[in-house]
Amino acid sequence: MRVRVLLASSCVLASLLPACSKDEPAAAPKLPTAKHLLLITVDTLRADRLHCYGGREGASPAIDKLAAEGIRFADCHAPMGMTLACLTTLMTSKYPDETAVTNNTLKLDPGENTLAERLTAAGFRSRGFVTNGVLAHNRSGIDQGFTGGYEPNDNESYIATKVRGILENDFGKVPNQREFMWVHFMNPHQPYDPPPKYMKLFDPNYEGKIDTKPETIDGIFVNKTKLAQRDLDHILAVWDGQVRFVSDLVGSLMDTLAKAGLDKDTLVVFTADHGEDLYDHNAYFYHANSLYRSVTHVPLILRQTGAIPAGTTNDDxxxxxxxxxxxxxxxxxxxxxxxxxxxxxxxTDLSPAVFGTGRVDRLPFAFSQLESEAYGVRNKNWFYVDNPNDYMPVSVPKEGKYPIARRELYDCKADPREQTNIVTQREDVAKNMLEQLNRWKAGLKKGTKLAQTMTQQDIEDLEKLGYVGGGK
Ligand SMILES: [Zn+2]
Known part of the structure; x- marks a missing residue:
């Protein structure tokens, strides 16, 4: 925006002179476009556990390769720690208060215009293959627009095999048919139980007493257990085993795409719905209760071979x-x-960043929320939490406490893990961040909440996943 304003101003001044037209900004260069879209989302994939985002060596070779072949956005944020809310935001480009899907028991308004609906209307064949019960069709509405097929299935290997088959034999094979395929993998969501090969991949010699069964992980949160570093390291190693499992699945899809000769025609977009607290706050190993960077920081990688410059990183x-x-x-x-x-x-369209043609014209703030109760606002330097009604979210295990102060402020440069609340020391910054937050909230057009039709089994399945919504 700044560039355009300056150019416009210079033109106003120059309009006093006869040569103004020479100073008109040149038309934006025509950027290469893609024929097809492959969108891969991974549940709970906290960005900094990927090696290309600073995580463990070997945790994510296929995803690292994807980043090396395209552009990696280093600082992308999700609006909350709820699968359906975040994926609805991804599919509609609207914040949770606007879609009114602020937890996993609410339904997308059929009047919204999703990515799949837009692409289907433009002639694409839109298909979705997803692992996570909250994405089941006829309930969440997230399947809106996937008229070419939509299949939820809890077995990730099955989903990967199915998608590979389509990429090999069907995707892009019909002349003049544009394709959109969405794949959502559930790992590394709880329970922390990757296939055996991955379970011991990063910590094969652990002989301690901690395991990663749900009752153990939940117990740590409920009892606020003080973990020894060695035991925490073990849990993180298992967690990263899940990341490697998903990375290998992603790698198998990328190999198939390449063998099918579709790399140049297909835009691959890789991201996550939200991240995960991994004992960063309140002894918590989950995501639904947290507004912190551990939960909101997600990866975003775009690749189109031969079109998008390879190996670039954007820090916006x-x-x-x-x-x-x-x-x-x-x-x-x-x-x-x-x-x-x-x-x-x-x-905002990030294309200027993707192609290096200019700065992205967007607010330098990101926003997050817990239900419509507590909100977070961050920029590159500060993270502020506004919790005026002392909301305390309740999740599985229900007896666990996740206290949030009425006001929290963190110095993101000095305290990147957001451990020390300095709100009383920097009231000036807190005031400014709250103003930004309130300005953003005032611009939201809140949607109408629609409840899902759920069976008792659906509710029990959600509870098992840790998604029960609500709070106190
Ligand atoms: Zn999720």
Missing amino acids: LIELVDVMPTILARLDIAISPDENPGTLPRG
């Missing part, structure tokens, strides 16, 4: 709402000028 603070407008631009899908203003994307 961006959000999941920015993904959909970027995808639409890269697929050359225009937004109709007649579209209902209520369904327009709220995010």
Whole structure:
């Protein structure tokens, strides 16, 4: 924006002179676009556990390779720690208060205009293959627009095999047919139980007493157990084994895409719904209760061989709402000028960053929330939490406490793990961050909450996943 404002101002001044037209900004260069889209999302994949984001060597070779072949956004943020809310934000480019999907028991408004609906309307064949019960169709509404097929299945290896088969034999094979495929992998979501080969991959010689069974992990949170570093390291090693499992699945899809000769025509977008607290706050190993960076910081990688410059990194603070407008631009899908203003994307097209043609024109803030009770706002230097009603979220295990102060402020540079609340020491910063937060909230057009139709079994399944919503 700054560049355009300066150019416009210079033109106003120059308008007093006869040569103004020479100073008009040149039209934006035409950027390469893609024919197809492969969107891969991974549940609970906290960015900093990937090696290409600073995590363990060997945790994520295929994802590291994808990043090396495309652009890696180093500072992308999710709006909360709830699968359905975050994926609804990804698919609509609207914040949870706007979609009204602020937890996993609410349903997407059929009046929203999702990525799949937009691409289907543009002639794409849109298909989804997902592992996570909260994404089941006829309940969440997240399947809206996937008219080419939508299959939820808890078995990730099955989903990967199915998608590989499609990439090999079907995807991109019909002349003039554009394709959109969404794949969502559930690992590394709780329970922390990757296949045996991955369970011991990073810590084969552990002889301590800690295991990663759900009752153990939940017990640590409920009892606020003080873990020895060696035991914590073991849990993290198992967790990273899950990351490696998913990375290998992603790698198998990428290999198949390459063998099918689809690398150049296909935009691959890789991201996550949210991250995970891994004993960073309140002895918690989960995500639904937390607003901290451990839960909101997610990976975002875009790759299109031969089109997107390889091996680049962008450090701008961006959000999941920015993904959909970027995808639409890269697929050359225009937004109709007649579209209902209520369904327009709220995010920003990141294409200038993808191609290095300029700075991305967006607010330097990211926002997050717990239900519509507690909110977080961050920029590159500060993270502020506003919890005016002393909301305390309740999740599985229900007896666990996740206290949040009424006001929290963290210095992101000096305290990147957000451990020391310095709000009373920097009231000036807190005031400014709260103003930014309130300005953003005032601009939200809140949607109407629609409850899902759930059976008793659905509710029990959600509880097993740790998603019961609510709080006190
Ligand atoms: Zn999730």
